[in-house]
Amino acid sequence: xxxxxVLLVEDDQTLLDVLKYNLVKEGYSVITATDGEQAxxxxxxxxxxxxxxxxxxPKLDGLEVCRxxxxxxxxxxxxxxxxxxxxxxxVGLEIGADDYMTKPFSxxxxxxxxxxxxxxxxxxxxxxxxxxxxxxxxxxxxxxxLDRHEVLHNGLSVxxxxxxxxxxxxxxxxxxxxxxxxxxxxxxxxxxxxGGTRTVDVHIRWxxxxxxxxxxxxxxxxxxxxxxxxxxx
Numbered sequence: 001x002x003x004x005x006v007l008l009v010e011d012d013q014t015l016l017d018v019l020k021y022n023l024v025k026e027g028y029s030v031i032t033a034t035d036g037e038q039a040x041x042x043x044x045x046x047x048x049x050x051x052x053x054x055x056x057x058p059k060l061d062g063l064e065v066c067r068x069x070x071x072x073x074x075x076x077x078x079x080x081x082x083x084x085x086x087x088x089x090x091v092g093l094e095i096g097a098d099d100y101m102t103k104p105f106s107x108x109x110x111x112x113x114x115x116x117x118x119x120x121x122x123x124x125x126x127x128x129x130x131x132x133x134x135x136x137x138x139x140x141x142x143x144x145x146l147d148r149h150e151v152l153h154n155g156l157s158v159x160x161x162x163x164x165x166x167x168x169x170x171x172x173x174x175x176x177x178x179x180x181x182x183x184x185x186x187x188x189x190x191x192x193x194x195g196g197t198r199t200v201d202v203h204i205r206w207x208x209x210x211x212x213x214x215x216x217x218x219x220x221x222x223x224x225x226x227x228x229x230x231x232x233x
Contacts, residue, residue: 003028003029004028004029004049005030005046005047005048005049005050006023006029006030006031006049006052006114007031007039007042007043007050007051007052008030008032009032009033009034009036009038009039009051009052009053009057009062009065010034010052010054011034011035011054011056011058016034018107019052022107023114026111028114031046031048034057035058036057036058036059036061037059037060039053039060039065040060040069043073044072044073047073047075048075049075049076049118050077050078050114050118051069051075051076051077051078052080052110052114053065053066053078053079053080053097054080054081055080055081056081062080062081063091063095066079066095066097067095067096069096070095070161071159074149074160074161074162074165076098076099076117076118076163077096077098077099078097078099078100078101078113078114079092079097079099079100079101080101080102080105081100081101081102081103082103093202093203094202094206096161098117098161098162099113099117137169137172137173139175139231139233140233141154142211142220144168144172146169149165151165151168151211153210153211158210158211159210160210161206163188163189163203164207166188167184167188167200167204167207168207168211170184170188171230172233174231175230175231175232175233176230176231176233177230178227178228178229178230179229180227180228181197181200181228181229182197184200184228184229185197185199200229204221204229208221219232220232
């Protein structure tokens with residue numbers, strides 16, 4: 001298997017060296033950045049499969065880097081921070097991070113998260129295609145090409161993060177069925193995800209903003225009060 005490229009962004013040189021050593025030992029190709037501007041330039045030029053991004057960075061902080069990258073690219077982003085407050089976690093997830101770890105963390109857990117995130121991204125097209133009888137899902141004005149990992153709404157391309165894409169396709173394949181937040185967290189994010197069910201709400205809101213004519217009164221991604229969410233088509 002070819003090496004998967006990971007962009008590691010951390011301004012603490014000691015931690016950067018330790019993380020890089022362990023990622024390379026696991027078989028990943030690792031490129032590094034120590035500030036936000038360098039991280040943006042490398043992400044654009046190298047197009048890594050995954051980014052490990054510290055929040056506290058010189059020049060541009062990790063939240064701003066994440067916000068900018070989410071407008072341009074879809075690779076998964078694992079955020080690192082020394083802060084433990086819930087608000088920091090929510091902000092990170094709201095701007096498009098796929099997972100979140102608070103320092104200090106165990107190297108074993110970080111490597112497990114990286115493996116899981118890359119595995120899910122690599123298998124999403126295969127998984128969705130095997131469940132669906134066609135690689136294209138069409139519901140009204142919405143069209144999802146599972147092989148190309150593309151979404152069209154009203155004939156226009158819509159950029160989704162990998163996790164938004166996973167969530168949308170899961171709901172579309174099971175349209176009409178109501179799923180709890182815990183169920184979606186387990187099926188879409190995986191058992192090893194450390195975030196809470198708030199993560200599901202954040203991604204639902206992002207999907208509505210991108211796909212619904214009136215996000216405050218959604219027609220497709222519907223809330224079932226006291227239960228969870230379903231896709232109406």
